[in-house]
Amino acid sequence: MARVVLTSDFMIARIIPVLFAFVLGGLALAQSPEAFEYGSRPPLSVFDPGGFLDPAVVKQISDPLAIIQKNEGIDVLVIVLPDLENAPPEHVARRFAKAWCSSQIQCVVLHVPGRKDSPWIVPAGKLIDVLEPDQVRQAVEDGQRRAALETKEPDKVRAAATEAADMLRYWTNNVINRSELMQTERTKMRVQLENKARLWRLAALLTAAAIIPIFAGVSLLIFWFRRRGPRYFPNRAWQLRLGAPYAGGNHAVATIAPPQP
């Protein structure tokens, strides 16, 4: 009997750690997102695993972007990859944005050395959602075209990063201004509506207060007009007397003055 108990305790002691490890592993898998193949975000805003850009250029690009990110919350990420392996540039850029950008105002400048249509500017985040797609597309195309005017590829990357940052700053300010304008307009409209409502209340109150005197006035007016209106005596029959056609001789006489001498 004692042996059976000892055996069973031993089994439990062996199974519990296995179960525990299994549960912990499951939990860890459930909580962590799918691993990004490029790992976590580097400290700089420029990711150039192939070392295409000179460190000085990397610094020239990343320093202003870091200041903008710090002061204005605009996150511009420059990614330089040797090859996209046939993946669409926008798709690749969005994956980087999703994995590494925490700001709602974000943009990825993706460059593949040697490709003539590079660099690509791919804005993302909630700011883009509130803008007109045509406006975004037009601005991106313009920015890419201006960046492409540079002759050297590092300069193209730097120009594209600057264009992206400026574009986002411009949009951000626009949205803020529009939001403030709308807020102001909303306030104005609310004030106007409140004024109108107050006037209506006042008018209703005055109307209600005026009804009684108006009613009394109208009644008095009707009464007054009726009093001043024509009056008729009943038409009574008469009989001719003394052969007179129009008057029968009834009369009243009064002395109103002494006779003239």
Add this chain to the structure above:
Amino acid sequence: MSAAPERIRRRSQRSAPVNVACPSCRTVLKADSKWCPSCNFTGGDTMAMFSDSPPPLLPILDAMGLWNESDIKKIETERDSLRRRYPQFQWRICTVSLPPDTQLPLFGFWLLNACPLHEKETFEERAWTLLLLIDAASGKAAAVPGYAAESCLADDDWQKSLFAMGSRWKSGNTADAVVEFFKSSRSHLDESWVRNGSRRANK
């Protein structure tokens, strides 16, 4: 005197509750007396008394020339106001200077009956006429109503209206005296209108 058309006499089914008297001797008459049983007066007698051709009975016939244009305007204003209130009544005012032995009521009786109807005047309008006759010589005034008008106001009330003229007339404001007559008449007509059963429309 000519006979009035039958249609006037049949205008209403109601008879006039009014006392009638002989204009000559004041004897009370029956409503359809052809002559006065006391003095045998008939309307035709006045044709002999006043043989002149009667003038048209104008609204204001100021034969004595008492009033200027302003006076007449004043009188017309008050008369028109009274006429708006009592549209049935036709008001005629006449100033005369009669010989001392002339009876003013008989002259008025003659004027009202003998004067021809003017162009637009109807028989009915003449019956609704009140003639205010003023004899400047004797200082007397008479109110002579037509058949229709006499049923609205008793002779006593007309007399009170005549008395109302007195003070103004004596002070020389003869036009104001006539205005007072109209005002007093209006007051008496108002009372009578209420007594007779008020109506706002002429039926």
